[in-house]
Amino acid sequence: MWDWKDYLVLFFEFFIFFYCMGILSSYFIIGLVSALEVIKYKKDRDLTDYTELLKCPFVPSISIIAPAYNESVTIVDNIKSLVSLHYTKLTVIVVNDGSKDDTLQKAIDAYHLKKIDYYYDERIKTKEVRGIYKSENPAYKALIFVDKANGGKADAINVGVNISSSQYFACIDVDCIIEADAFLKMVKPIMREQKRKVVAVGGIVWLTNDSVVQDGKLIQVNTPNSFVARMQVIEYFRAFLLGRTAWSKINGLLLISGAFGLFERETVLEVGGYNHNTVGEDMELVMRMHVYLREKKIKYKVGYVPEPLCWTEAPSGYDILSKQRNRWTRGTIECLMIHKKMFFNPKYGVLGLVSYPYWLFAEWLAPFAEVGGTIFVIVLAILGMVNWKIFFLMLALVYVFAMFISFFSILVQEISYYKYEKNNDIFKLLFTAMIEPFRYHPRTVYWAIKGNYDKFIKNSSGWGEMTRAGFNTPAKK
Amino acid sequence: MSLLLLIEHNDIPIQDKMNLSKMYGENFVIHTIEAVILFFIIGAISFAIYTLIRRTILNKRLTYIEERKILFDKYLLSLVAPEEDEALNITSSSSEIVDTPALDISDIADPLGREILLKQLLSIHKQVQGEEAKKIKQAYLTLGFKKFALEKLRSNQWDVIVSGLQELMQIRIRDAYKDIFKLLNHKEEAVRTIAMKAYIQLNIDPLDFLLDVKEELSEWQKKEILYSLEQLPLENLPEFKKYLSAKNNSVIDFIIYLIGHFNQEIEEPILEKYLFDTNVLVRLSAIKTIGILGYSNLKQILKERYTNEIHGLKIEIIQTLGLICDENDSLFFEEIALSDTPSLSIPAIVSLKKTQNKSIEYLIQTLVNDENKENISKLVAHVNALN
Numbered sequence: 001m002w003d004w005k006d007y008l009v010l011f012f013e014f015f016i017f018f019y020c021m022g023i024l025s026s027y028f029i030i031g032l033v034s035a036l037e038v039i040k041y042k043k044d045r046d047l048t049d050y051t052e053l054l055k056c057p058f059v060p061s062i063s064i065i066a067p068a069y070n071e072s073v074t075i076v077d078n079i080k081s082l083v084s085l086h087y088t089k090l091t092v093i094v095v096n097d098g099s100k101d102d103t104l105q106k107a108i109d110a111y112h113l114k115k116i117d118y119y120y121d122e123r124i125k126t127k128e129v130r131g132i133y134k135s136e137n138p139a140y141k142a143l144i145f146v147d148k149a150n151g152g153k154a155d156a157i158n159v160g161v162n163i164s165s166s167q168y169f170a171c172i173d174v175d176c177i178i179e180a181d182a183f184l185k186m187v188k189p190i191m192r193e194q195k196r197k198v199v200a201v202g203g204i205v206w207l208t209n210d211s212v213v214q215d216g217k218l219i220q221v222n223t224p225n226s227f228v229a230r231m232q233v234i235e236y237f238r239a240f241l242l243g244r245t246a247w248s249k250i251n252g253l254l255l256i257s258g259a260f261g262l263f264e265r266e267t268v269l270e271v272g273g274y275n276h277n278t279v280g281e282d283m284e285l286v287m288r289m290h291v292y293l294r295e296k297k298i299k300y301k302v303g304y305v306p307e308p309l310c311w312t313e314a315p316s317g318y319d320i321l322s323k324q325r326n327r328w329t330r331g332t333i334e335c336l337m338i339h340k341k342m343f344f345n346p347k348y349g350v351l352g353l354v355s356y357p358y359w360l361f362a363e364w365l366a367p368f369a370e371v372g373g374t375i376f377v378i379v380l381a382i383l384g385m386v387n388w389k390i391f392f393l394m395l396a397l398v399y400v401f402a403m404f405i406s407f408f409s410i411l412v413q414e415i416s417y418y419k420y421e422k423n424n425d426i427f428k429l430l431f432t433a434m435i436e437p438f439r440y441h442p443r444t445v446y447w448a449i450k451g452n453y454d455k456f457i458k459n460s461s462g463w464g465e466m467t468r469a470g471f472n473t474p475a476k477k
Numbered sequence: 478m479s480l481l482l483l484i485e486h487n488d489i490p491i492q493d494k495m496n497l498s499k500m501y502g503e504n505f506v507i508h509t510i511e512a513v514i515l516f517f518i519i520g521a522i523s524f525a526i527y528t529l530i531r532r533t534i535l536n537k538r539l540t541y542i543e544e545r546k547i548l549f550d551k552y553l554l555s556l557v558a559p560e561e562d563e564a565l566n567i568t569s570s571s572s573e574i575v576d577t578p579a580l581d582i583s584d585i586a587d588p589l590g591r592e593i594l595l596k597q598l599l600s601i602h603k604q605v606q607g608e609e610a611k612k613i614k615q616a617y618l619t620l621g622f623k624k625f626a627l628e629k630l631r632s633n634q635w636d637v638i639v640s641g642l643q644e645l646m647q648i649r650i651r652d653a654y655k656d657i658f659k660l661l662n663h664k665e666e667a668v669r670t671i672a673m674k675a676y677i678q679l680n681i682d683p684l685d686f687l688l689d690v691k692e693e694l695s696e697w698q699k700k701e702i703l704y705s706l707e708q709l710p711l712e713n714l715p716e717f718k719k720y721l722s723a724k725n726n727s728v729i730d731f732i733i734y735l736i737g738h739f740n741q742e743i744e745e746p747i748l749e750k751y752l753f754d755t756n757v758l759v760r761l762s763a764i765k766t767i768g769i770l771g772y773s774n775l776k777q778i779l780k781e782r783y784t785n786e787i788h789g790l791k792i793e794i795i796q797t798l799g800l801i802c803d804e805n806d807s808l809f810f811e812e813i814a815l816s817d818t819p820s821l822s823i824p825a826i827v828s829l830k831k832t833q834n835k836s837i838e839y840l841i842q843t844l845v846n847d848e849n850k851e852n853i854s855k856l857v858a859h860v861n862a863l864n
Contacts, residue, residue: 043636044667047643052704057738058696117858121819134862191696192666393510400517407524414528423532430525 009380016373023362024401031238031405034245035412038306041245042416045307050184054088059187060167061089062262065160066174067153068094072101076110078174081216083143087183092143093160094174098127098150112136113145124158124273127151132163153258154274154281161273164265171282173259173312177208177218182309186262189303199264199289201303202248202256204240206419207233208311218311223425226316230432231440233314237409241306241416248304252355254290254335256302258282260310267293267300278338280331287339294348308417322447329451330460332364367448399437406433542593549597556616557601557609595622599647617648630656635665642668646675654679661686670698677705683713687720687728694727699734706735718743730758737766745772752782760786761793768797776801780809792824799828807833814844819856826860 053059064082068075075094082092096104107113113133126148133145148159157171168190172178179185182203190198209224224230240257247253256263258281271292274281286302293300315321336359343360345352380386410429413419420426454460598620602613617623622644629641630653638660645653657679660672677683683706694702706714717735720728733751736743743766751763752775767775776798783794795813798806810832813825830840845853 047636047639047667047671052700056700056703058700058703116862117855118862119819119823119855119859188697191700194693194695390506390510393507393514397510397514397517400514400521404517404521404524407521407528411524411528414531423529426528426532430528 009385012376016369016376019361019369020373020398023366024398026358026362027401027405030246031242031408033249034242034306035408037245037249038241038412038416041306045185048188050181050188053184053187054086056088058191059087059089060190061091061165062087062183062187063091063093063160063164063166063169063265064172065093065095065157065164065169066172067097067156067160068099068103068174069097069150069153069156070099070101070103071174072099072103072106074175075103075106077216079107079111079143081177082174083140084180084216085178085183086180089166090142090183091164091166093146093163093169094143095146095148095156095160097148097152097156104145104147107145108133111140111143111145118144118163120163122162123269124162126155126159126162129159152276154276158273161265161268167265168262169265169268170260170262171258172310175312176205176259177213177216177311178260179309179311180217182260183262185305185307185309189301189305190262193301193303196299196301197264197267198303199267199293199300200256200286201262201305202244202253203260203262203305203309204236204307205257205259205310205312206236206240206308207314209314209316211311220421221419222422223420223428224314224316227432227439228318228321229314229316230428231436232321234406234409234429234433234436236314237413238405240308241412242405242409244304245306247355248302250350250354251301252350253302253304254287254351254355254359255283256286256304257310259312263289275338278331278334279327280335283331284335284338287335287342290351291339291342291348294351306416308419318443322443322450325444325447326451326454326460329364329448330455332359333452333455336360336364367445367452370445371449402437402441403433406436538589541589545590545593546597549594550601553597553601553613553616556612557605591622591625594620595625595644598622599644602647614648623648623650623653626650627653627656630660635663635668638663638665638668639671642671642675646671646678649679651679658686661690670695670701673698674701674705677702678708682715683709684715684717684720687725687732688723690723690725690728693725694731699731702731703735703738706739711739714739714741717741718747721747726754726756726759729754730756730762733759733762733766737762737769740770743770745774748772749775749778752778757787757790761790764790764793764797768800771801773801773803776806780806788820791821795821795824795828799824799831802828802832804833811844814856815853819852822853822856823860826856830860 064085066078066082068078071078079092079094082094094107096107112135114136115131116134118132118134128149129146130149131147133147135141135143144163146159146163148156161169168187170183170186186201186203189201206221207224207229208218208221209226209229211218211222212220223233244253244255261282263285267289268285271285271288273285275284275288278284290302315324336356339356342348342352342356344357348356377386377391407430410426410433414426420429598613598617602610602617605613626641626644629637629644632638632641642657642660645657654676657672657676660668661676663669663672673686676686684702717732717739718741720732723729723732729751733748735741748763748767748770751759754760754763764779767779779794779798783791786794795810798809802809807829810825810829814822814829816822816825826840826844833839841854841857844857
């Protein structure tokens with residue numbers, strides 16, 4: 001006869017088993033759908049002559065908004081790379097967010113900036129704007145440099161949105177490398193859409209650690225020397241290549257990377273710009289746009305270009321990486337709590353019924369399920385109640401599945417973009433994927449749990465210190 | 478007993494456990510898990526092996542492609558700039574290949590060889606003009622590529638159809654337009670768009686299909702159509718206004734745009750009529766085209782329309798009037814410049830500056846008074862800084 005303890009154990013067993021199987025199945029389906037879309041995109045891209053857009057009067061106008069804080073060392077080169085991008089209707093708005101170093105003076109000297117009277121409608125309230133500058137050199141007529149009081153990244157972007165007069169704006173990190181034809185590719189989903197308004201477009205962000213960069217251009221992509229950074233390369237393959245592409249296909253994409261994304265300016269103004277009160281401001285904005293447009297019953301799309309158009313540097317040590325992941329966890333929690341009305345709410349369509357629940361169960365709660373399941377097994381083991389054969393089989397299943405998905409993401413990258421030209425790089429990535437579940441994954445679970453602890457118990461907020469080595473670190477050729 | 482058998486119950490008799498195992502339980506679960514593990518292991522290993530083998534194959538293929546490219550470039554360049562002492566030996570038995578130096582037929586018997594030659598041929602064709610281009614076209618035809626291109630149009634794969642269309646368009650195979658016409662309603666948007674582009678380049682009446690287009694033209698399709706039209710000699714451009722009879726508003730809006738872009742003549746009453754159209758984009762195109770064509774006789778109508786228009790089109794009207802008005806119209810702009818709407822005041826100040834052709838100081842003197850000094854000064858300074 002079974003008593004209540006047996007039923008309790010059975011309940012946990014079912015819950016954890018079906019939860020895990022649900023997660024693995026969803027990864028499998030998302031990965032498959034994404035791979036097919038990536039291959040279709042590549043065929044389409046190879047048949048398109050994007051240079052025709054350079055003379056096209058129908059392309060939407062774009063402002064690049066690049067917040068800058070204490071970027072004295074790199075600001076001159078960063079601006080140079082932005083104004084050199086291949087796009088005709090482009091404005092570059094660099095927002096100096098109250099830097100404590102000489103970022104402003106460096107820019108003034110390099111680009112012959114002069115303070116001007118510039119009127120703009122402050123539709124989103126921001127911190128004080130101290131001055132707006134334009135270059136006296138006609139070669140930089142597309143550049144607007146804004147100096148403002150420190151208010152954080154979200155506030156800086158909001159200033160840029162106020163000042164911009166373009167149809168779309170691109171929010172980027174000033175030290176990212178953007179491919180020269182990135183915007184030519186990003187506008188294609190906007191221009192192709194016949195029935196819906198495209199309010200945002202995301203793109204793939206990949207990692208440049210130990211790659212060769214010259215004059216702000218990526219010359220050769222190498223796998224990072226550091227295991228930590230290499231692990232993130234595979235994570236980014238899975239997330240950007242095999243994840244977001246599928247979500248965009250069903251118009252259920254909740255997140256566009258803060259490092260690189262294109263947004264329709266008027267819609268962002270309507271929803272009030274970026275939210276200062278969350279560290280997940282990029283995801284929160286997209287979710288708020290979804291909510292607004294659904295409630296207004298406006299037909300829209302959040303697009304995605306599954307090609308690496310933006311390159312950034314990943315943390316190469318556990319210290320900085322743990323802070324980043326802590327922030328991402330807190331950002332996810334905040335966004336899900338702010339928009340909790342979407343949860344299983346049919347009013348929000350696929351977002352409420354699929355995207356939001358997925359993020360809740362597969363992103364936020366997954367570390368708890370993992371830790372809970374581990375504790376559950378330990379307790380059962382102590383009580384002598386574990387069928388060890390099946391236990392190890394299940395463990396093996398999870399491990400080989402992780403390898404399967406990681407190897408698949410490496411293959412899709414290979415077929416689609418072939419960025420890592422050296423065979424040695426591929427061997428490194430395959431090997432790294434094999435040891436990830438043991439050496440890296442437990443840390444990410446810990447950081448996620450800690451992020452929850454910091455959010456709910458310590459009530460932490462803010463970004464923390466993020467230091468980067470910069471692109472000009474010695475790279476192998 | 479636990480269905481998943483992760484938990485063992487010591488209070489169940491051994492014989493029952495064994496019976497259950499026989500009937501259903503443990504073996505089934507274990508075998509299922511093992512099968513799934515095997516599937517993923519095989520999958521993972523396959524991906525890894527394929528990734529590595531693919532590189533090797535690709536590198537070999539690249540070497541082969543480079544070798545073929547050198548050979549084919551030599552052949553194609555000999556067509557463009559022939560020198561007798563460098564002519565290749567004729568090895569083909571085909572009687573068609575008599576005017577041009579021939580290739581060894583085995584070089585183009587395999588699909589990859591043909592594809593490489595085709596790519597090189599198209600690449601060189603893009604770079605040459607006149608007689609050289611004609612020779613390349615002749616080579617394209619005598620090598621039988623037209624037949625392959627038309628076969629591509631019947632493929633099930635959309636990207637193959639698109640590449641066939643691009644080929645026929647580039648080489649200007651005019652009699653292919655009938656095959657292309659059938660693709661204008663293809664289910665795949667990329668095919669429809671390139672088919673439009675190709676049709677325009679190859680048909681005598683390049684835009685006749687627009688009269689039957691049901692879907693709304695996307696900006697991308699407009700871009701492709703415009704690009705194609707710009708490749709045509711001016712004398713081959715149709716008279717666009719005849720397509721204003723289309724039922725599709727996006728087509729009408731686009732045609733009005735084309736009239737302005739190519740500076741074609743159109744009677745003022747026709748354009749005036751579209752200022753009252755129910756479709757916003759049609760009205761927008763009409764307003765802009767009036768400015769481009771410089772139809773100053775319509776400025777009074779535009780001023781009258783201004784009051785009733787939506788905000789976005791008000792800005793367009795102000796900008797258009799800035800192109801066709803003169804000093805006598807300054808009052809209209811001054812009134813708007815002094816309004817409480819900066820988004821209208823700014824273009825009005827810009828247009829005032831254009832029509833008056835006066836300095837900023839004059840503008841300030843005209844517009845600024847004690848009441849509005851701060852606001853207007855800011856707007857005027859803004860216009861001055863940006864213009």
